[in-house]
Amino acid sequence: MVKLVMVRHGESIANALNQYTGWNNVGLTQEGIVQAHVAAKKLQGFYFDHVHTSVLQRAIITAYIIQDDLNLNYVPITKSWRLNERHYGALRGQNKDATRREFGVEQVHQWRRSFYSVPPELPQPDPNVGPYKYYESSIMPVAESLYEAYQRIIPYYVDNVAPKLLDNKNQLIVAHGSTIRALIKYIEGISDKDIDGVEVANGKPLIYDFDEKLNIISSNRTEK
Numbered sequence: 001m002v003k004l005v006m007v008r009h010g011e012s013i014a015n016a017l018n019q020y021t022g023w024n025n026v027g028l029t030q031e032g033i034v035q036a037h038v039a040a041k042k043l044q045g046f047y048f049d050h051v052h053t054s055v056l057q058r059a060i061i062t063a064y065i066i067q068d069d070l071n072l073n074y075v076p077i078t079k080s081w082r083l084n085e086r087h088y089g090a091l092r093g094q095n096k097d098a099t100r101r102e103f104g105v106e107q108v109h110q111w112r113r114s115f116y117s118v119p120p121e122l123p124q125p126d127p128n129v130g131p132y133k134y135y136e137s138s139i140m141p142v143a144e145s146l147y148e149a150y151q152r153i154i155p156y157y158v159d160n161v162a163p164k165l166l167d168n169k170n171q172l173i174v175a176h177g178s179t180i181r182a183l184i185k186y187i188e189g190i191s192d193k194d195i196d197g198v199e200v201a202n203g204k205p206l207i208y209d210f211d212e213k214l215n216i217i218s219s220n221r222t223e224k
């Protein structure tokens with residue numbers, strides 16, 4: 001049996017302000033830091049062979065806190081733009097309630113939760129997002145549906161996480177709400193329609209136990 005654990009970063013400053021974030025690079029709130037420590041507490045006794053995160057600060061710091069609390073600072077960590085949050089296009093930085101008033105509750109729900117809905121696009125890639133100079137211009141989105149994000153997230157999992165799990169090495173992914181929803185969709189085979197009902201809480205470790213062929217033996221995902 002091998003374990004995959006996925007943790008959404010602790011509460012970010014943008015989460016606390018109820019703002020769309022996507023590739024914007026924002027730090028954790030004090031509450032977010034506490035959530036990262038609580039996540040680590042729930043994982044006491046776990047060992048990971050490799051940690052995977054995005055290139056965004058809120059996920060990286062959450063990963064560092066968990067590694068530190070588990071005394072696993074020496075474990076290699078890979079930071080990939082492929083694990084970034086879904087790019088929220090022109091919505092980034094806007095207040096979610098304000099967009100509900102402007103565009104309606106149903107439209108906002110579609111943008112946030114449907115698999116194929118693309119948020120309003122930026123006129124051009126935004127030089128103020130993330131560690132911009134480390135992104136190749138060819139990968140800079142102007143907005144992403146969850147489907148489009150899935151296309152760049154799943155190859156990372158298939159190439160970098162699944163082979164290590166098949167080698168019986170436990171893996172930790174510390175990432176973002178939409179990144180983890182895409183991974184849950186792939187791992188559990190959830191339909192395009194049903195993925196809209198899947199929510200991922202800040203700092204709650206999702207633990208999957210797999211057999212040697214990566215069939216799911218158990219998972220705590222639907223536990224309250």
Ligand SMILES: O=C(O)[C@H](O)COP(=O)(O)O
Pocket residue numbers: 019020021022023085088112176177178
């Ligand atoms: O990028 C964001 O705004 C959040 O991390 C996730 O937003 P969501 O809850 O609208 O998917």
